[in-house]
Amino acid sequence: MTTPTRDRADDRRRRPVHDTDATSGSGSAPGPDAPLLSVRDLHVHFRRGKEILRAVDGVSFDLHAGRALAVVGESGSGKTVTARSLLRLLPRNARIADGQVWFNHAAGSRDGDQHANRGDRPGGRGRRDRGAAGPRDLLRLGEREMRRVRGRNIGMVFQNAMEAMNPTLTLERQLTEHLLWHGICGKAEARDRAVRALGDVGIPEPERRIRTYPFQLSGGMRQRAMIAMAMLTQPALLIADEPTTAVDVTVQRQILDLLVEVKNRGTGIVMITHDLGVARYFCDDVVVMYAGRVVERASTPDLLDTPRHPYSVGLLGSCVEIGDRGRALAPIQGAPPDLARRPQGCAFHPRCGMAEAPRCLTDQPLLPLGGDGSGGTGGREAACWKVVPDA
C-alpha cells in the first residue's frame, strides 16, 4: 500500500491557471518502454460566469497494451471529461489547463507502418505514420496531427452510436470513407474490409446490412457497427464511454465479449462505466474518481473486493452487482461538492464517516503522480489519510 504523499502536483496546483492551451506541462517524456498511455496531472476547467469549474483536477493513470482500465465514480465526477480530454474532443467552453497525455503507440501497435499511408487519403498523404516513433504528448500535437491519431491510432466508442455515426450516410459510406481518410487502403479494398469488419462484430448478413443507414439498425446492432468502425484501423487504444449502458443485458454481454476479443488482440481499453459488474467482468484495473480527482487506483479484484478509500467503499455499498441478492444498499450520504467550490482538505470529508479533524479537513491527500495501481508503481494506492485497514 502506498501512503498518500504530497508531491510535485501539489505545488503545481497552487500555480495560477494558464491562459494558453495546455502548453505548460513540463514533465519529461517517458522512454520507449513506457505504457501505452500515461496520463499525468491532467487539469480541465470550465468557465461558469466568473468562476472556474475544475472538472478534472490533477488526474494521473497508466494503461498498458492489452489491458482494460475502468474509470468509475458518481455522475459528475469527471469521467467523460477525462476521456474526451485524451482525444481533445471537449466542449468549446472547456480548457485543458495543464498536464500531459503520453501515448506510446509503439507499445500497442499492430498496425504500425503496415498501414503506412498509401497516398490516397486527404490527411497526410504519402508520409510514414509517425505514431510509431515513441511516446508523444497528445496535448501538444498540432490539430492536423491529432486528427490523424484520432480514429486511426485511438478508436472511440460512445454510449450512443448515433453520436458517433452520421445518420444521413449508409454504413458503407461511413466505413469506407473512414478507411480512405486514414489511408489504410485504396477504394477497391475498402468495401471488402468494411463488410468483413461488420461480420467480425457479429452483424448478420454484412453484405446486405452495409447498405443500411444507422437508424435502420437495432440499438445493439448500431453499437456493434460503431465498434466495427472504431476497430477498422486496428487502433492501439480504444476509449469506450459507457458502451453498454443503452442496450439490454443480453446485448451488453455480447458487446463485452466483443471487447474482450479486441483486448486480447493487444488493444488497450479505457472503459468509462457506472456498472461495477462491467468493470469486474471486463477490466483488469480500476481508477475511482471523485470530484475530478482519482482517489483510488488498484487491480479490479483488489478494488472491488477490498476497497481502501472510504469513497470507494461507499460507491461499492451503493451499487448492485450480480450475486448481491439480499444485500442492503447503503447509498453515500450527501452530494458531491460544487466543483467551483471544492472543500478544503479532502473533498470527500463532508460525506466521510472516517474523516478526522484537523488533517482531513485541511490537507488534501494526493496519489503519487504515476502508476496504474497494479504494477506501474508497485501496488494499490488510495488518496486518503485514513485508508480503510485490511479486513
Ligand SMILES: Nc1ncnc2c1ncn2[C@@H]1O[C@H](COP(=O)(O)OP(=O)(O)OP(=O)(O)O)[C@@H](O)[C@H]1O
Ligand atoms: N459543457 C459543460 N459545461 C460546463 N460544465 C460541464 C460541461 N460538461 C461537463 N461539465 C462539468 O464537468 C463535470 C464532470 O462532467 P463529466 O461529464 O465528466 O462527469 P461524469 O463523471 O462523466 O458523469 P456521468 O457519469 O453522469 O456521465 C460535471 O460536474 C459538470 O459540471
